[in-house]
Amino acid sequence: MLKINQLHKSYPIGDSSLHVLKGIDLTVDEGEMVAIMGSSGSGKSTLLNIIGMLDEADEGEYILDGLPIKNLTEKKAAVYRNKFLGFIFQSFNLINYKTALENVALPLYYQGMKRKERLEKALFHLEKVGLANWSHHLPKELSGGQKQRVAIARALAANPKLLLADEPTGALDTKTSYDIMAFIQQLNDEGKTILMVTHEEDIANMCKRIVRLRDGVIMEDKKVEQVRAEQYV
């Protein structure tokens, strides 16, 4: 599903440069649910951005679903992002003047789907996250948990191969966090491959595998016994 070989990335800081990723090797199979952990500055967000094609590696190989991701034009990257990836952000990143339904339909708009069809599909996904009744509300009228559900519905709308979540519960309280995690686990049960950055142990333990980063290298990569989130809800 996803294969990374000797990935390097550095950022220029003034005259010198900061070497953030120092040769990462990572393979993720279909159906996995991986947590990437590490303190801030360990390079976990950079890794996720490169996997999400929002950023490009300086060196190394990245193959997504058999496709080498290298020297993409902006246009091509846009198409790949739309087709292969679903993003879930810590701060939700919904467009504030669009209703929940329109937000979910946005990736489908960029796929060139007809309006009627994409609104139908968006409603189906909103239903799936339990927010069909809120479809015509603006993001500001929704609670944090609801916003994240809309964001998840949006990430799912284009039916991506890989879900990327950057601290999906970072802005939520514990109860809502578990609520969201239960939902993400359910998606994983249905077969979605999920890659998640977090620095919370309890959230990481709800995944099936934990990759720990420190100073740009992988310290530890182990499978864990998944803690089901439902029991806390």
Next chain:
Amino acid sequence: MFDLDLWREIFQSINKNRTRSLLSGFTVAFAILLFAILFGIANGLKNTFKEAFGTDANNSIIVYPGRTTKANNGLQAGRQIQFKNEDEQFVLDEFGEKVQYITSKVNRSVTASFKGEKNNYELRAVQPDYMFIENNKVSDGRYINQNDLDNRTKVAIIGRIVNDDLFLKESAIGKYINLSGIPYKVVGVFTDDEGDNEERVIYIPITTAQFVYGNNDYIDLLHLTYNPDMNVDEALSFGSLLTKKLKDRFSVANSDQRAIRVQNMAQGMKQVDIMTFSLTVIILVIGLGTLIAGIVGISNIMIFIVKERTKEIGIRKALGASPKSIVSIILIESVLITTIAGYVGLLVGVGVLEIAGPSLETYFIKDPGVSNSLVFGATFTLIIAGAIAGYLPAKKASQIKPIVALRND
């Protein structure tokens, strides 16, 4: 090509930021409003100039003979110069190419009467070309023709006022009018936009007049129009050459200003041309300045909009928006606001001119207005302006890196 969804996106964005869109539109609307009003006023001034010159052909040259004031070639001062038919032929032989219309003219004053009505009028004995030189319109009947000249027919073409004065109840055509004792058959009635005085005139064929008033071939003056393909400078030098040739022909000293006088409309035209040209330049400079200020204003606001929407654009890109679709959104929004606002400005400007126009006549501004071509030109300029104003910000927006836009801060 027409993408309903794209337009939906743009209207949603404009609608969501109504104040911002209105403000940026206001700059452009105001610029165009000023532009339209300035242009209208300039047009009004031009109209006033034009009217001052009347509706006569404005490429007229009139040649009057007079009395010499200087002795020349053994001939005394005080000699009367008299033009004859052969002098018209001389002008045509010398300058055939440069002459558009030409007529010889004999002027008299006559008492005209029909049945009980009687009045004094100016009589002009002319040739058929005179119709084009004076810009007359025949409202009834016909004008003087070549047959009249050849046969010295006693026919008259009367002005509208003459017609109204003398022919109270009946049509003048076919009736005989008495001009100082001689009956002429009225064959036509003409009108002249220049006003009543030009319609208080009776025309007869010049050959008839020459026969009736002395049985000679004398003419009082030559009236011609120069070839309109000539520019003002060429027309002026044509005028001087004509004067010189005629002076030589009549053995008149070159410095004699009164023996042969040439009144060349090109002289006045040149001054009016220079004046309207500088007026147009001034208006264009001011207009373009205002327009540029408007464009800069909207460009500024679009840059601000892009800054404000950085995060949104980042999200769109993360969800698969191509750089092209980002450029379209910003660019079309800019073009749309500019075009609509500009059009509103234009309409208001035209409206203001329409309402205020009549009261401006005392300030030498007559019929201020903008032409259709200007309206089309302005619309086109607006679309281009909107595109220019939107291009840089749109380009900037398309280069936003989603990773920067989405950074949590």
